[in-house]
Amino acid sequence: MDGNRIEALDVLRGVAIAGTLGTNIWIFTSPGGPADLGGALWQAGTAQALLTFLTNGKFLALLTLLFGVGLELQYRAARRRGLRWPGPYLWRAALLFVEGLLHYVLVFEYDVLMGYALTAVVVAYLIGRSDRVVTAWMTAVGSLFVLAVGAGTAALLASGASPAGGVAGTLFTEGSYLDQVASRIEFAWxxxxxxxxxxxxxxxxxxxxxxxxxxxxxxxxxRGAALRRRLMVAGLGAGLPLNLLTTLAGPAWFLVDRYLLPPLVALGLLALITSLVRRDAAPGPLRRGLSNVGRTALSCYVFQNVVASALCYGWGLGLAARLDRLRPWWVPVAWLVICALFMALSTLWLRRFERGPMEAAWQWAYRLPRRQARTPARSGSA
Known part of the structure; x- marks a missing residue:
C-alpha cells in the first residue's frame, strides 16, 4: 500500500472486468443470446465445459469482493474527513442503480450493477458496526444463501432439468435492437x-x-503475506478442483458451480494477483494494460458489452449465428480481441484524461447536488 492507495486494486479490477467478459462472451456468442444462459454455459462437449470453467462465476465473485473493498476505503475516507456516514454514499448507490438500470435496458440482460447498488445500501449501514454484528449478518445471510442454493440444486437433480434461460427463439439472431430493448422491459421478471x-x-x-x-x-x-498464502491454499488448492468437479457434473449443478464455489476461488485469485503485483517492481505491458482497464472499469464493463453485442447479434455483424459451427474455439478468440481492444483504448484515453468517460460522467452526477446546494448561497451573498 502506498499512502492510502492500494497498488494491486487497479490490476485486480482489470482482471475482474476481463474475466467477467470471459463468462458473458459465451452468452453473447450463443445464437440464443442472453436468453440462453444455461445452454450457453453447458452445451454438450467437454472442451466447452472446460473453457467455461475458467471464468464462470469466479470473476463476478472477484468483482463483488472488490466492491466491498472499495466501500471500506470510502468509509475510511469519510471517517478521516469527519463526514456523516453513509450520507453522500447513498447518492452514489442511487447513481449506480440508475447506471445499472440503463445498462440493463439498453445493453445487457444480466447486468450486475443494479444488484450491487441494492447491496451497497444494506452494507453501508453495516460497515461501521462491531465485528460481532457483522459476523452475525454474514453468518445469517450466508447460511440462507447456501440453503437456497442447496434446495435449488436438489430440485434440479431430482427433476433432471437444466436452469431456465430467458426468451428463446430468433430474437438475438434476427431481431432488431429495439426488439431486444422491448424484450428486456417485457421479461424483466x-x-x-x-x-x-x-x-x-x-x-x-x-x-x-x-x-x-x-x-x-x-x-x-x-501478516499480509501469510493471509494471502492461506487464501491461495483454500481458494486455488481446494476451491478450484471442487469447482472443476461441479462444472463437469452437468447443468443440474449450475447454482453450485456459478454461485457457491466461485467465491472461494475468487479469494485465491485475489491473493495470488496481489502477491504477484507486490513482487513485480517493473510492470510490463500486460500489467499496465490491466491496470488501465481497472482505472476505467465502469466504462470498460459497459462498452465491452456494447462491442460484444454489435459483433454477435443480428442487428450488428451477426457473428454468433455465422460462426456457430466454429464453437467453442472462436469464442476465446473473440474474448481476447475485445480485451486487447479495451486495454489499448483505456491506455490511450488515460494519456489525455484523468478518468474514463463513464467515470467522468458519474463523478459529475455525484457532485451535482452539492453544486446546486452552493448556488443559492452564492446568489444570496451577491
Missing part, C-alpha cells in the same frame, strides 16, 4: 431473477472484502 441471488451473496462478499482490508491482505507485512 425473468432476466432480473439472478439479482435475487446476487444481493444476498453480495452482502456476504462486500462485508468479506471490507474485512480483508482490515485484516491486511493488501499489506506488505508478513
Amino acid at each position: 425473468a432476466y432480473r431473477a439472478e439479482a435475487v441471488l446476487i444481493v444476498p451473496l453480495g452482502i456476504v462478499l462486500f462485508l468479506l472484502g471490507a474485512r480483508l482490508v482490515r485484516a491486511g491482505v493488501f499489506d506488505g507485512t508478513e
Whole structure:
C-alpha cells in the first residue's frame, strides 16, 4: 500500500472486468443470446465445459469482493474527513442503480450493477458496526444463501432439468435492437431473477472484502503475506478442483458451480494477483494494460458489452449465428480481441484524461447536488 492507495486494486479490477467478459462472451456468442444462459454455459462437449470453467462465476465473485473493498476505503475516507456516514454514499448507490438500470435496458440482460447498488445500501449501514454484528449478518445471510442454493440444486437433480434461460427463439439472431430493448422491459421478471441471488451473496462478499482490508491482505507485512498464502491454499488448492468437479457434473449443478464455489476461488485469485503485483517492481505491458482497464472499469464493463453485442447479434455483424459451427474455439478468440481492444483504448484515453468517460460522467452526477446546494448561497451573498 502506498499512502492510502492500494497498488494491486487497479490490476485486480482489470482482471475482474476481463474475466467477467470471459463468462458473458459465451452468452453473447450463443445464437440464443442472453436468453440462453444455461445452454450457453453447458452445451454438450467437454472442451466447452472446460473453457467455461475458467471464468464462470469466479470473476463476478472477484468483482463483488472488490466492491466491498472499495466501500471500506470510502468509509475510511469519510471517517478521516469527519463526514456523516453513509450520507453522500447513498447518492452514489442511487447513481449506480440508475447506471445499472440503463445498462440493463439498453445493453445487457444480466447486468450486475443494479444488484450491487441494492447491496451497497444494506452494507453501508453495516460497515461501521462491531465485528460481532457483522459476523452475525454474514453468518445469517450466508447460511440462507447456501440453503437456497442447496434446495435449488436438489430440485434440479431430482427433476433432471437444466436452469431456465430467458426468451428463446430468433430474437438475438434476427431481431432488431429495439426488439431486444422491448424484450428486456417485457421479461424483466425473468432476466432480473439472478439479482435475487446476487444481493444476498453480495452482502456476504462486500462485508468479506471490507474485512480483508482490515485484516491486511493488501499489506506488505508478513501478516499480509501469510493471509494471502492461506487464501491461495483454500481458494486455488481446494476451491478450484471442487469447482472443476461441479462444472463437469452437468447443468443440474449450475447454482453450485456459478454461485457457491466461485467465491472461494475468487479469494485465491485475489491473493495470488496481489502477491504477484507486490513482487513485480517493473510492470510490463500486460500489467499496465490491466491496470488501465481497472482505472476505467465502469466504462470498460459497459462498452465491452456494447462491442460484444454489435459483433454477435443480428442487428450488428451477426457473428454468433455465422460462426456457430466454429464453437467453442472462436469464442476465446473473440474474448481476447475485445480485451486487447479495451486495454489499448483505456491506455490511450488515460494519456489525455484523468478518468474514463463513464467515470467522468458519474463523478459529475455525484457532485451535482452539492453544486446546486452552493448556488443559492452564492446568489444570496451577491
